[in-house]
Amino acid sequence: MRILRHLLVLLMHLVLGSGAQRFSNGYYYQDIINGNGNDNGEIYFQKIRLHVESPETLVSAVQGSNVTLPCHYRYEPVLSEPRRTRVKWFWQPVSDEGRERDVMVAIGTRHRSYGDFKGRVRLRRSAPGDASLFINPLQSDDTGRYRCEIIDGLEDESVTVHLKFRGVVFPYHSPRGRYLMNFHEAKEACEKQDAHLATFEQLYAAWEEGLDWCNAGWLMDGTAQYPVVVPREACGGTDLAPGVRSYGVRDKSLDRFDAFCFTSSIRGEVYFLQHPIKLNFTEAAEVCQNEGGRIAKVGQLYAAWRFVGLDQCDAGWLADGSVRYPIIQPRMNCGTSEPGVRSFGFPPKHLKHGVYCYKVHW
Structure with a gap:
């Protein structure tokens, strides 16, 4: 038996090499020969786990x-x-x-x-x-x-x-009207506003935070959905519980809806330009450029409202031709009783309003 044990030790030395490492079952094994002088030939294994x-x-x-x-x-x-x-x-x-x-x-x-x-x-x-x-x-x-x-x-x-x-989901529709964009047009529309199509998870989180919107919009997965906090007849009926309503997966080329965009960008500064006179859309874009910036996009305004706390009770032009303003603290003559970005839609571009500009700080 003693001779057999010595032969086994010798064989393992030949295979592994003295002090060699090998791998088995998720462990490194360091082979160590007992050197206590009793010549019993025992091998001890020291496990090293990553x-x-x-x-x-x-x-x-x-x-x-x-x-x-x-x-x-x-x-x-x-x-x-x-x-x-x-x-x-x-x-x-x-x-x-x-x-x-x-x-x-x-x-x-x-x-x-x-x-x-x-x-x-x-x-x-x-x-x-x-x-x-x-x-x-x-x-x-x-x-x-x-x-x-x-x-x-x-x-x-x-x-x-x-x-x-971390970001903010906002509903967006074509300047030509509601339910006019297929999936590809909706995706492009969000990207033009410094945003991208929201995922279902992002829309669901926005619903949990109180987003209530009765118009269906495209999501990144090709579905059309909308969030309802307060059930009502125009939004699927009063019998349905609050939640995110879904039209399921739709044809990306043929079906037409609005969009839910998601923005998370704070790379620059959005501000309301204090100008002595109101401006039409063309003039608004020019004065922002003269300021060393450009007219702000919708996603940039939403990001400034959410992340920087921009609160301005003045309607202003944005790059897509819409007129909006952000409210953190609701007050008299500044829209509804809830915080949010108020919208006047897409008025004729010859009308006079203020303007929101955007500057990148390098």
Whole structure:
């Protein structure tokens, strides 16, 4: 039996090598020969486990700002010397379920970023084991599922972090009237207003915050829906409970609705231009340009109202030809009793109003 045990030890040395590491069942095993002098040939296994964790698996941010997606790794038991690990970040956009795209890879101080993330991402590395991803600036389509993968030899572990934008959903219809846009036109209309089509999750969150709107609008998933806080006959009847009503998936080319847009951008300043006289639309656009900016878009006005607290009881032109004004503190002669962005629709462009301008601060 003693001879058989010695032969087994010798065989393992030949296969693994003295002090060699191997991988099995999610662990690294460090083979250690007992050196207590009793020559019993026993082998002890020291398990070294790689853990990858994130204290936040859902991170909210604002478009145009920056964000850090947390990812940390550690070994159990704690190692006396650092190991050479590879860090990889992947991204799965909201609109592309099932397909991951490379964001960046890093080994030591060397790193490489890919695609639209080039020049915008880096690892934070604020402490040993910190592989958090820093993104600056955030672009409109950066939301989705991010996966942090740590690779050490044959072992790899990963953790997922979801990024969403804090923002505001607003209903939008064509200047020509209601229910005139197919899906593609609605998507383009939102983008022209510094926004994009809202997701169902974003519309649902807006409904929870009190958005009540009786006109159906396109969402990013190709459905047409609308949020109702106070049930009424014109909005599906009084027998239905409050909620987000749905027309289901519609034909993106043939069916026509309004749009629900989502904006999360605070990259510039929106302000009401104090001008001695009222202006028509053409004059309004010109004075904003003379100010070193441009006439504000609808999404920019909503973002300023939501994130900066813009409160102005003065109607002003916007870039799409609409006239609106933002109210934080409802008061006499400033519309309804609820906060919001008031709209006068799309009046003839020769009429005189104020104007909201927009400037980017670099």
